[in-house]
Amino acid sequence: MKASQFIFATLKETPNDADIASSQLMVRAGLIRKLASGLYVWMPMGLRVLKRVERIVREEMESIHSQELLMPVTQPGELWHESGRWEDYGAELLRFKDRHSRDFVLGPTHEEVITDIARNELKSYKQLPITFYQIQTKFRDEIRPRFGVMRAREFTMKDAYSFHIDKESLATTYQDMYDAYSRIFTRLGLNFRAVQADTGSIGGFASHEFHVLADSGEDDIAFSTESDFAANVELAEAVCHDERLAPTQARTDVDTPDMPTCEAVAKHLNIPLSQTAKTLIVKGSHSQDNPEAPKFIALVLRGDHTLNEIKAEKLADAHIPLTMATEDELKDIGLIKGYISVDLDMPVYVDRAAAALSDFVSGANIEHKHTTGMNWDRDAKFTQIVDIRNVVDGDPSPDGKGVISIKRGIEVGHIFQLGDKYSKALNCSVLGKEGKPVTLMMGCYGIGVSRIIAAAIEQNHDDNGIIWAEPQDKADSIAPFYVAIVPMKSKDSNAEAKAEELYQTLKSRGINVLLDDRDERAGVKFADLELIGIPHRIVVSQRNLAENKYEYVNRAIGDKQMLSLDELLALF
Ligand code: ATP
Ligand code: MG
Numbered sequence: 001m002k003a004s005q006f007i008f009a010t011l012k013e014t015p016n017d018a019d020i021a022s023s024q025l026m027v028r029a030g031l032i033r034k035l036a037s038g039l040y041v042w043m044p045m046g047l048r049v050l051k052r053v054e055r056i057v058r059e060e061m062e063s064i065h066s067q068e069l070l071m072p073v074t075q076p077g078e079l080w081h082e083s084g085r086w087e088d089y090g091a092e093l094l095r096f097k098d099r100h101s102r103d104f105v106l107g108p109t110h111e112e113v114i115t116d117i118a119r120n121e122l123k124s125y126k127q128l129p130i131t132f133y134q135i136q137t138k139f140r141d142e143i144r145p146r147f148g149v150m151r152a153r154e155f156t157m158k159d160a161y162s163f164h165i166d167k168e169s170l171a172t173t174y175q176d177m178y179d180a181y182s183r184i185f186t187r188l189g190l191n192f193r194a195v196q197a198d199t200g201s202i203g204g205f206a207s208h209e210f211h212v213l214a215d216s217g218e219d220d221i222a223f224s225t226e227s228d229f230a231a232n233v234e235l236a237e238a239v240c241h242d243e244r245l246a247p248t249q250a251r252t253d254v255d256t257p258d259m260p261t262c263e264a265v266a267k268h269l270n271i272p273l274s275q276t277a278k279t280l281i282v283k284g285s286h287s288q289d290n291p292e293a294p295k296f297i298a299l300v301l302r303g304d305h306t307l308n309e310i311k312a313e314k315l316a317d318a319h320i321p322l323t324m325a326t327e328d329e330l331k332d333i334g335l336i337k338g339y340i341s342v343d344l345d346m347p348v349y350v351d352r353a354a355a356a357l358s359d360f361v362s363g364a365n366i367e368h369k370h371t372t373g374m375n376w377d378r379d380a381k382f383t384q385i386v387d388i389r390n391v392v393d394g395d396p397s398p399d400g401k402g403v404i405s406i407k408r409g410i411e412v413g414h415i416f417q418l419g420d421k422y423s424k425a426l427n428c429s430v431l432g433k434e435g436k437p438v439t440l441m442m443g444c445y446g447i448g449v450s451r452i453i454a455a456a457i458e459q460n461h462d463d464n465g466i467i468w469a470e471p472q473d474k475a476d477s478i479a480p481f482y483v484a485i486v487p488m489k490s491k492d493s494n495a496e497a498k499a500e501e502l503y504q505t506l507k508s509r510g511i512n513v514l515l516d517d518r519d520e521r522a523g524v525k526f527a528d529l530e531l532i533g534i535p536h537r538i539v540v541s542q543r544n545l546a547e548n549k550y551e552y553v554n555r556a557i558g559d560k561q562m563l564s565l566d567e568l569l570a571l572f
Pocket of ligand 1: 109140142149150151152153155157411412413414446447448449450451
């Protein structure tokens, strides 16, 4: 490609509404342009990167015999009614009507459509297992689109779906997918980790997320310092080896005026925050269909811990979605926000760490008062000890090896053993070995193809711009161009002719090369090429040619080298 024939949409200034390094750099380097909140145009420079990521993803999907197809973005509402997700999906699902008043959605994901295909096309167990994938646009009406293409409303996803006669076959394909994902992210040169993830309300059998480690990530990942345990904090089990000691203090109500938080109370009483307990009241699973269930339940945590809502939602007595009691609802049952005791007339679920407390401080069920010297059994009863908190740095690792350390991650992939949720709802079965219909097992596997690019930049950039990772195989570089040649124009110089010659040589070797023949000052070109992150830059000048040398700079390393043509060509 010749730069004079290509749009360089680079910007000197950082756009006001770009919020993190990657989104700023993607706009400044001319990879993307914002059209509206969460909607981006992929400019020619950016599309080159996207296509290169897609190529690697495709190759690895093909390597595990996943078959590419392409499903429409627009999906009929009936399928979503059939699966139950028309009601369940929430506001991220963009629903609309066509001119005949029929319901449609813009696909945020494609389980319904692929299951419809499978139920129509698959007849026999002999056709299984089978895996399909597509690389395609998704629409999710995200509540807070941000970080550029990282959390966009319209984005590119690779989504794959597998169908199986039994769980064992699903587990095998799941492992193949896991390995293919690991190869994809390795080839992309990303620093990533596969972590155990929550299977959520779908209740599948297993799930892993692939995270690129970066401080700007939206997810917290818990790692063990000693083993390869890694899990999303949403899921990571919080263990507690502390033993509860016998009471030594008498139960006493003390004044804590205007101190509704554990922090304020601990400071006032001059005790560690970990010696306090906080009680959260949430709605119970009581309903017309379930009149015996409690209207409210209490969740007790140590003052220095935070509630893990995903874990709490799984308590049999909890309302789904987890819903905190309002101040008015608390008043109705005689409780005062900020001063709730652990001694309550309702089911009380105590986190493991809070259950190990003795002589602790809790609310007194009296405004502006707390109780010291609280002890379980003697002063308050609980219903059950449960794991309902988020793990914190220094917690014991659940596998017994080392302690937890928490890092930030950007989720770039997610694999999931779904089980039969969709195949059951949509009645997707084939004839099994015994000649009877068998409902299929299903897996689904997503990769945020466009998010990967933002994540890669987040992980690797400097003050001058983007740095694309140097992969083991240079064909895997996702840089829009791998090499740039800059001729230094001067009168009576053969630099331009020599640069053109080198350009043709590299092109003939299959190198993704850019000849920067723009009518610009060298300084402008260098700044652009660094901003875009072209990994290798060669300057061809009259002066250096006189000594048969070319100036070479590696973007990631930075220093200049004078190389002969042979030395230069040996690099690529
Ligand atoms: P998140 O927790 O980040 O919202 P998710 O659990 O909703 O992700 P999945 O439904 O598993 O995501 O989608 C598969 C992949 O698609 C994710 O791993 C992520 O890389 C990507 N993805 C999801 N939402 C977005 C988005 N709004 N913009 C860009 N990529 C996205
Ligand atoms: Mg999401």
